[in-house]
Amino acid sequence: MRVAFGKIKITPPGGVIGKPLAGYSPVPRCTGILDDIYAHGILIESCTLGNIRKMTLLISLDFLKIPLLVSSYIKNKVHEAHFDIKPAQVLIHATHTHKSMDMGGEFVYPGGFLSVLKSIMFGAYHSDDKYKVWIARRMVKLVDNLKRALEPAKIGWGKELIEAPIMLNRRHPTRYSKSRLGVISFKKQQGDKLIGVIVNYAMHPTTLSAGITKLSADYPGRIVHKIEQLIGRKGCAAFFTGACGDLNPITTCGTDFELLEKERQRVYGQKGNYSNTKQLGYFLGEQAYRIASEIPTDSYLDEVDIKVFSEVFSVPMLDYKEHRPVVEWIKKRAIHLVKRLFLLRVALLLAEGEEPNFPGFAIKHDGRNIRLYSMVQYIHVSATNGESHPEFSIAGIPGELFEDIARDITREAPTGVGNTFVFENANDWIGYLFPIHEYLHAGGYEPMPSFSPLGGKLVREAMLRLMAYIRNGITTFS
Template sequence: MLLGYQARQSNGVNDKIYHRIVAMDDGKTQFFIISTDICLVSPSQYDKLAARLKSQYKIDPMNLWWTATHTHSAPEVGPAGLPAVFLGDRYRHDFDAKYTDLVEQKLIDGIVTARKNLAPARLGVGWGHANANINRRARDENGKTTLGMNPDGPVDRRIGMLRLEKENGSLLALIANYAIHGTVMSGENLKISGDAPGVVSEYVEQKTGVPLLFINGAAGDIAPIYSVYPSPRAGHLDHFKVLLGDKILDANKSITATTNEVTLKTGGTIVETPRKDGLKWPEDLGNYTRTTKTGVNLVRLPIRFLKINQDVAIWSAPLELFCEISNEIRDHSPFPYTFYFGYTNGWLGYLLTEEELKYGGYEPTVSPYAPGAAKTLTEAVVNYIQGEMRSNYNNARKVE
C-alpha cells in the first residue's frame, strides 16, 4: 500500500527507494542522520527504532535523526498515527507489519555499517539555489484557497549543503536540504518511486559517485513546479535532474573550504502548544500530548538541534511546516548557516501561520494545532538558537 493521496496498492517499481545514512563522530558525540524514501512515519515508529538502537548499540536517541523525503509514491511504514485522525476512511486496512520490519532492519543494518566505516574526514558547508519549487496555496478572487500554484506566495528556494570529504580531499558524501513536496506524481500513479527527491538523489550520485542525502525542508506549502501528474513522463520527473540535481552539483562545487576540526553539539526542547478543540488523539502517541490542570489539551512537539562548529545551526521537527516559519527563524539566527530538517522523527501534522489559517484550504484540515502555534514554535526555536546554542558558540570561541 502506497502512502500519499488515497489508499492504493502499487503494481510495480519506477525507481528504487533507499535508506541513505551518514554517521559523524567528533570524538565525543556520535551523530546519525538517515534520509529514507518514504512519505512519513508516526513518531511511535521512530520511538520503537530509537529504543532498539539504544538497547542494542548504545546510540543516544538525541543523536538519531530519521528523516523522510516525503515521496507520495512509496509504501506505508508502520502504524498510521496522526493521519488516521484526519483521514480515517483512508486507513481501514492494517499496516504491513512484515514490510515495516524489513524497513526497520535494513535501517539498523545501515547504521551498523556506517558506524563500522567511520574514517577521518573533512567537512564543508554552503548554500545553493534552485527554482524547482513553488508555493501551492492557490487563491481565487474571493480568497478561497485550494491546492495549486501561487507564484506570489512565500517560498524557500535555498539549498543548504554539507560536504563530507576524505582526508585527501576527495568526496565522501553530500547532504542537501531543500523544501519540495514529493508530489510530482499524483494518486493515479501506482509505481513505487522516490519522486523528485529520489530521482534527484540518484542523479547526483551518478555524477559524483558518492551518496547524497536529500533532506526535505519546510515544504508544508511548497510543491514541485510540476505537480500531481498521472505518470513520471507526464510530470516531467526526469527534468528535476536539471532543475534541482544540477543546482545541488553547482552548490557542491562552490564549497571550496573544508576543515578536519569539527565539533558536534546536540540538544533538544519540548514545545507545548494547544491542540484543536475536540480533536481525538491516537493511542500510540500518548507521549506527544498532555492535559493541563485546567483541561487544556496540548501537543508536545520534540524539537532537536545540532550545532556544527561555530557557524552551522540545524534544527528539526516532526512537522509539515510552512516555509515562512522556517524562513523567519533563519532570518533571526546568529549563525550564517541555519537549516531546517523537516519530517524528522515522525509526523505531527501541518503547522501553518495564523495568517494562512483564515484562508482555509487543505492544510488546516490536517493540522492538530490551535491558532498561535506558529508564534509559539518560532519564539521557542529562536530563543534556543539565540540563547543556548549561541552561548555554547561563544564559550567554544573563548576556549580556542
C-alpha cells in the same frame, strides 16, 4: 573527524502490490515500482572538549512521514546495538514522498474521505507493525555498515538560490517563491575526492500526480541517483527535505503565476509523471554536485565540534477563535469539532482498552484536555579555522513547515540565514505548520489533516526559545 555515508533498501520484502500508498486521498493501492525506496545514513565521529569522541547520526527515510514513537523506537534499537550512539544524537527524517508506505496509520484503508476517517480512528491498530520493526532492524544494519566505513574527512557547506522556475507557493503563486539549494559536503582528509554530499531543498516531493499508483522516492530519489552517478559510487548522497509545507513543484501547471493566483486548482491538480520526477531530480542533483565541487578547498574543515540540542513541547487540541469571515469560521469550527469530539475521542477510547504499538501521534489526555507532545531539534556544528570560527546548524522540525515560519527561524538562528539548514519532518510529524494569519485569512485544506491550527505557532515558539537558550548558554546538549 571521520565520516561514513551509506544506504539500505527499505522496499517491503514481501512485495508492494496491493499495499496502500501514503500521501493522497483517495488512498490508492500500489500497482508496481518506479524506483525502490531507501534509508540513507550519515555517521559523523567528531571531537568535543579536546579529546572526547562522539557520534552524530543522520538518517533520511523515503517515507511520507515518521511518527515520534516510531523514530524513538528506531533510535533506541540503534542505541541497544551501538552503545556509543545516544538517541539524543540521532536525527531521523522522512523525505515526504507521496508514493511510499504508510508509517502513521492514516492510510491503512484504501479509498476516499470516509476511508481516511476510518484510518484516523482505527488505522494504528491495523497498520503493518511487523514492517516497522523490520525497518528498525534495517537501521541497525545500516549503522553497522556505517561504522565499518568510517574514514578521515573534512567538511564544507554552502547554499545557492535556484532561480529556475521549478517551484511555487501553491497558496500564493504571485509571491514568486524560490528556495535555496543547500549542500553539506565531505571530502577525504587528504586530497579533494568527495566522500559524500548531504542535499537540502524546500519543495514538496509531489512531482508524481495522485493518479500514479507505483512506489517511488519521487524527486529526492533522483537527486541521490544523479549524485551517485557523478561521484561514481553508490550510497554517497542523502537528501533532507526543507521547509516545503506550502511549496510545490511545477510539473504541468505552467509558469503564468498571475493566472495560477486566480485558478489555484491548476496547481493542485497537476498531472506530473515520472519524466517530470527525473527532470527535476536530475537538475537539482547536478546543481548540488556543482555547489559541492565549487566550495573552496580552504573552506573545508578537518575537525568540528557538534552539539545536539532538543526541546519537548506540547500542542493543545484547541481552535483559534479570533474573528474571521463567517463562512470560513463555520467551516473551520466544524472541522475542528469533528476531530476533537468524534475522531480523537473514538481513537482515545480505543486506546484505553488496548494501546496501539505505534500510534500516529504522541497524545496525553485528561478529560477534555487533549495534548500532543513532540520535539524540535537543533544541531550546531562549529570549528576554528585560523582566526575565523565557521559554523552552521540544522533545525529539525516535526512537520510540514510553511516558508514564513522557516524564514523566521533561519533569521533568528545563531548561525544566520546562510548557514542554517531546515530539515522538516524530523523525528515526528504533527501536521502542516502554518502561521495563524494563514489559518484565519487564506483558507485551504491544510488544517484538516493537522492535529491543531496552533501547531505552527507553537513549533515556531519552541524553536526560537531553544535557540535563545543556546545563544545565552543556558541549555544542555548531547
